[in-house]
Amino acid sequence: MANEQTQTANLLQVQAATKAFGGRLLFDSVNFSINESEHVGVIGPNGAGKTSLFRILASELELDSGEIVTANHLRLGYLKQHDLWDLQEKAGSFLEKNSPMPLWELKRLGVGLDLKDHHFESRIQELSGGYRMRFKLLQLLGQSPNLMLLDEPTNYLDLETTLVLEEFLQTYQGSFLLISHDREFLRRTTDHILEIENQDVVKFNGNIDDYFEQKRVLREQLEKQALHQQAKRKHILDFAARFGAKASKARQVQSKLKSLQKMERVELKSLPVGAKIQMPNPPRCGRLTIEIKKASLGYANTAVLQQVDLKVEAGDRIGIVGFNGAGKSTLLKAIAKQIPPLEGEIRWGHQVEVAYFSQMVAEALDPNETVREALSSKAHPSLKDQEVLNLAGSLLFSGGDIEKPISVLSGGERARVALGQVLLGRAAVLLLDEPTNHLDFYTVEALTQALASYSGTLLCVSHDRGFIGRVASKIYEVRNRRVEVYPGNYDDYLWSLQRREVWEEAVTREDSGVKTITAEAPSPSNSVSAPSERERKKSRSLSFRQRESLKELERARRDLNKLTKEIERKIKSLESRLAELAGEFSERSGQAASSLSIEISASQRKLEELESEYLKHLNELEDVSSQIKALKAKAS
Numbered sequence: 001m002a003n004e005q006t007q008t009a010n011l012l013q014v015q016a017a018t019k020a021f022g023g024r025l026l027f028d029s030v031n032f033s034i035n036e037s038e039h040v041g042v043i044g045p046n047g048a049g050k051t052s053l054f055r056i057l058a059s060e061l062e063l064d065s066g067e068i069v070t071a072n073h074l075r076l077g078y079l080k081q082h083d084l085w086d087l088q089e090k091a092g093s094f095l096e097k098n099s100p101m102p103l104w105e106l107k108r109l110g111v112g113l114d115l116k117d118h119h120f121e122s123r124i125q126e127l128s129g130g131y132r133m134r135f136k137l138l139q140l141l142g143q144s145p146n147l148m149l150l151d152e153p154t155n156y157l158d159l160e161t162t163l164v165l166e167e168f169l170q171t172y173q174g175s176f177l178l179i180s181h182d183r184e185f186l187r188r189t190t191d192h193i194l195e196i197e198n199q200d201v202v203k204f205n206g207n208i209d210d211y212f213e214q215k216r217v218l219r220e221q222l223e224k225q226a227l228h229q230q231a232k233r234k235h236i237l238d239f240a241a242r243f244g245a246k247a248s249k250a251r252q253v254q255s256k257l258k259s260l261q262k263m264e265r266v267e268l269k270s271l272p273v274g275a276k277i278q279m280p281n282p283p284r285c286g287r288l289t290i291e292i293k294k295a296s297l298g299y300a301n302t303a304v305l306q307q308v309d310l311k312v313e314a315g316d317r318i319g320i321v322g323f324n325g326a327g328k329s330t331l332l333k334a335i336a337k338q339i340p341p342l343e344g345e346i347r348w349g350h351q352v353e354v355a356y357f358s359q360m361v362a363e364a365l366d367p368n369e370t371v372r373e374a375l376s377s378k379a380h381p382s383l384k385d386q387e388v389l390n391l392a393g394s395l396l397f398s399g400g401d402i403e404k405p406i407s408v409l410s411g412g413e414r415a416r417v418a419l420g421q422v423l424l425g426r427a428a429v430l431l432l433d434e435p436t437n438h439l440d441f442y443t444v445e446a447l448t449q450a451l452a453s454y455s456g457t458l459l460c461v462s463h464d465r466g467f468i469g470r471v472a473s474k475i476y477e478v479r480n481r482r483v484e485v486y487p488g489n490y491d492d493y494l495w496s497l498q499r500r501e502v503w504e505e506a507v508t509r510e511d512s513g514v515k516t517i518t519a520e521a522p523s524p525s526n527s528v529s530a531p532s533e534r535e536r537k538k539s540r541s542l543s544f545r546q547r548e549s550l551k552e553l554e555r556a557r558r559d560l561n562k563l564t565k566e567i568e569r570k571i572k573s574l575e576s577r578l579a580e581l582a583g584e585f586s587e588r589s590g591q592a593a594s595s596l597s598i599e600i601s602a603s604q605r606k607l608e609e610l611e612s613e614y615l616k617h618l619n620e621l622e623d624v625s626s627q628i629k630a631l632k633a634k635a636s
Contacts, residue, residue, distance in 0.1 A: 009035045009036050009566075010033060010034075010035055010036070010071055011033075011034050011035060011036055011070065011071050011074050011146065011147050011175060012033065012034050012057070012068055012069065012070045012071065012074060012147070013031075013032075013033040013068070013069045013070075014030060014031060014032050014033070014066070014068050014201070015031055015066055015067050015068070015069060016029045016030075016031060016065065016066040016067075017029070017030050017031070017056070017063050017065070017066035017067070017068070018030075018063065018064045018065045018066055019049070019052065019056065019061070019063050019064050020064055021049070021052055021061075025199050026048070026049035026052055026053075026199065027049060027053070027199055027200075027201060028199040028200065029065075029066065030066075030199075030200055030201040031201075032194065032201050032202070032203045033203075034147065034175060034177065035175070036146070036174075036175055036562075037173065037174065037175055037558065037561070037562050037565075038175045038191065038192050039169065039172070039175070039176055039178070039189060039190045039191050039192065039558075040175070040176065040177045040178065040190060040191075040192040040193070040194050040203075041178050041180060041186040041189075041190035041192070041193045041194070041207070041208060042177050042178060042179045042180075042193075042194045042196065043179075043180075043181070043186075043193060043194070043195055043196070043208075043211075043440075043441050044195060044196035044197050044440065044441075045197065045440045045441075045442060046410055046412035046413065046438070046439070046440040046443075047410055047412070047413075048196045048197055048440075049196055050151075050179045050196055051151055051179070053196060053201070054078065054149045054151055054177070054179070056068070057076065057149060057177075058076060058078040058149060073146070074146065074147060075143065075144060075145045075146050075147070076145055076147050076148075076149065077140040077141075077143045077145030077147070077148045077149070078140075078148075078149045078151075079136060079137060079140050079148065079149065079150045079151060079153060080151055085124045085132070086124065087123065087124045087125035088123055088124070088125065089123065089124055090120070090121060090122065090123055090124075091119060091120050091121075091122055091123075091124060091127065091131075091135050092120035092121060094124065094135065094139070095120075095135065095138065095139055095142065098139050098142075099138075099139050099142025099143065100142065100143065101141075101142035101143075101144070103120075105142075106138055106141075106142050107120065109138060109141050109142075110134075110138050112168055113134045113137065113138060113164055113165075113168060114134075114164050115131075115134055115135070115138065119131060119135075128158070128323065128324035128325040129157065129158075129324040129325070130157050130158045130160065130161030130323065130324045131161070131324075133153060133157055133161060133165070134161065134164070134165075137153070137165070137168075145174065146174040146175060147174065147175045147176065147177070148172075148174065148175070148176040148177070149176070149177050150176055150177065150178045150179065151179045152179050152180060152181075153165060153178070153180070154180060154182050154185055154463060155437050155438075155463075157324065157463050158321075158322065158323040158324040158326075158463065159321060159323075159463070159465070160323060161324070162185065162463060162465075166185060166188055166189055169189040170188065170189055170551075170554045170558075171554060171557070171558075173558075173561060177194065178190060181436060181439060181440060181441045181444050181464075182436075182463075182464050182465070182466065183208055183441070183444075183445075183466045184464075184465045184466040184469075185465075186207065186208040187207050187208050187209060188551060190207050190208065191205075191206065191207060191555070191558075192204065192205060192206070193206070193207070193208060193210075193211040195211070276394050276446055277391070277394045277395065277423070277446045277447055277449075277450040278390060278391060278394050278450070279423050279450050279451075279454055280380070280383060280387065280391075280423065280424065280426050281426075281455065282426060282427065282428050282454075282455060282456030282457075283426060283428055285314055285349055285350070285351065285352050285428040286314065286349045286350055286352075287313055287314055287349075288311060288312075288313060288314075288349050289312050289313065289314050289316075289348065289349045289352050289428060289429055289457050290310070290311070290312040290335060290346070290347070290348055290349070290352070290354075290429065291310070291311050291312070291346070291347045292308050292309060292310040292311075292334075292335075292341075292344070292345075292346050292347075293309060293344050293345050293346075293347075294307060294308070294309060294343070294344040294345075295307075295308040295309075295334070295341040295342075295343060295344030295345065295346060296308070296341065296342040296343035296344060297327070297330050297331060297334045297339070297341055297342065298327075298330060298339075298342055299330075299339065301342060303342055303343075303481070304327040304330045304481065305327045305330060305331060305478070305481055305482070305483060306481045306482065307482065308331070308344070308482075308483050310476070310483060310485070312429070312457060312459065313457075314349075314428070314456075314457055315455065315456070315457060316457050316458070316459075316473070316474055317451070317454070317457075317458045317460075317471055317472050317473045317474065318458065318459045318460065318472060318473075318474045318475070318476055319460055319462065319468040319471070319472030319474070319475050319476070319490060319493075320332070320459060320460065320461045320475075320476045320478060321461075321468065321475060321476070321477055321478070321493070322477055322478035322479055323478075323479070326478040326479060327478045327481070327483075328433075328461045328478045329358070329433050329461060331476070331478060331483060332356070332358070332431050332433050332459060332461060333356075334346060335354065335429075335431055335459065336354055336356035336431050337354070338356065349428075352428045352429060353425070353427040353428055353429070354427055354428070354429040354430075354431055355421075355422040355423075355425040355427035355429070355430055355431065356422070356431045356433075357418055357419055357421075357422045357430075357431065357432045357433060357435055358433035358434070359415070359433070359434060359437060359438075361418050362411070362414045362415045362417070362418035363414065365406045365414055365417060365418060366406060367405065367406045367407035368405065368406070368407070369405070369406050370402070370403050370404060370405055370406070371392065371397050371401065371402050371403070371404055371406070371409075371417055372388070372389075372392070372402045372403060374406060374417050374420075374421065375388050375391070375392055375417065375420050375421060375424060376388050377421075378421035378422075378424055378425055379424040379425070380424060380425055380426035382426070383424060383426070387424075388424060389402065391420055391423060391424060392420060394446070395416045395417075395419070395420050395443070396416065396443070397413075397416070397417075397420075411438045412438040412439055412440060412443075415435075415437070415438050415439060416439070416443065419435060419447070427456075428456055428457060429456065429457040429458075429459070430454075430456060430457070430458045430459070430460075431459050431460075432458070432459070432460040432461070432462075433460075433461045434461055434462055434463065435447060435460065435462065436462060436464045436467055444464070444467065447467075448466075448467050448470050448471060451471040452470050452471050454471075458471065458472075459476075460472065465490065468490050469489065469490040469491065472489060472490055473488075473489055474486070474487060474488070474489075475488070475489075475490060475492075475493040477493070549631060550628065550631050550632070553624055553627055553628045553631070554628065556624050557621065557624050557625060557628065560617055560620055560621040560624060561621065563617055564614060564617050564618060564621065567610055567613060567614045567617065568614070570610055571607065571610050571611065571614065574603060574606060574607050574610065575607065577603060578600065578603050578604065578607065581596055581599060581600045581603065582600070584596055
């Protein structure tokens, strides 16, 4: 990387960068820049080069050509998908070894990530995936970066940690680049999108929704240009065919044909080819597909879940949520017959077959099989070869890709093969454990659409709120070794969660001796204590408005922070200039001194204006911060 003194707002510039990896061109002379305080989401198809770009920016990979110019004050931190832990080491010791910042200061920063003293004393192996991610982020913050590279930080995180990370990034004063396929997370945390596609990197202003709107408009413009160009080409060719034999028109025909040769074709590559998953219809089955009675589920006589009583009916679409380590995957494994119940029983309906997907299944694919062989081996006997090929194509395996051996596929490609196997099995019940991990943005969208219209039975574990919200019509919450059923969709579950938090806080306050109005604990089922539908709608609406208001206020706070910092820079610059002018004035006389006097007066007036503007925005910032605090207090 080259270093030079760049403008204050600029952290790095990528100039004419080209990189090939494994014989495939990733970037072809790309250019973009990252500025201070920018929150940038990075998206693109699997294999496009998102992680490779991060490794290049972190100086772990070299460019084939081009350069990266960085500001002198750039401090870059890189949060990778995978890190090697010493699982026996205490979290606090890990931080002391891997961060230049004192532990007491790291603990102060850890408050923002909801880390308590006992977490620092815990061994790494005792922490859930969510808390491990918090410590990885804290270790990164200990390096005091002003530009963070975050590679899929939400993978395998529970809802609680995702919300903690989301709130932290919303208020983060520095810049970051964030690779994620979670549309809701990107919507709430980013203000720019960096698209990696077709060997190019393009930066868009706005969040992920703004990006898709800009892409739609761009696509429409390109389509119009292509139609116009097609009509023009046809006109020229018709003219040449009609008048080519006439001597009087020969020069005109040649001129038009030359213009045709010079005409650059409009390429419609503004949007990638997206997967469109066509799921075979599931077989019909009885009303009751799965019944679990008084079951204890776990491993080696250690119960993870106890007293599980559940009935799954045909057509149910169930989202399974809960903290990391609570037992969500254990529940799916038991239903998939991967582990037997320690106590109680699990019954499956007559001739009900289940199909199970997890990352472990994807990693266990036979490396010697081709994509075609792996899909065909799991396809239902009633499906024809062409149906297998159609589904392979919908998962972006077409042409020569269908004959690739599993051993050369990326993690995302293997996940698509394993998903294809599940879908081709035509099972009555689909069990999906984190199906969106390692899928690109577009395949997640296609899978979401396919499952949202799926007529069979579905049980799905996912940390992706947008995905669960669109595919699930019922929620199972795994908590405190129990599984509770919440009728209704994910929004209904969040509403119930909010009421439960209010009730728990009321009980805590009463136990501590603070006088408060008592509340009855909310029930996940439709009990007598459940509120009216009107009350629920009202509460959900208010909650939504509060969240949207909070989002706007957080954005306003970031903008005001940027603005006040910029004004501070201008004030310091002007004060330095005034000091220089004062020194020059003392050495001048006559016309020169008069000219300097005019410039000094103008600079002093400008300084007064800047200071007045600075105070005004500080007051606005204080007001916005107070509103944010009040909203968060109300939401809690």
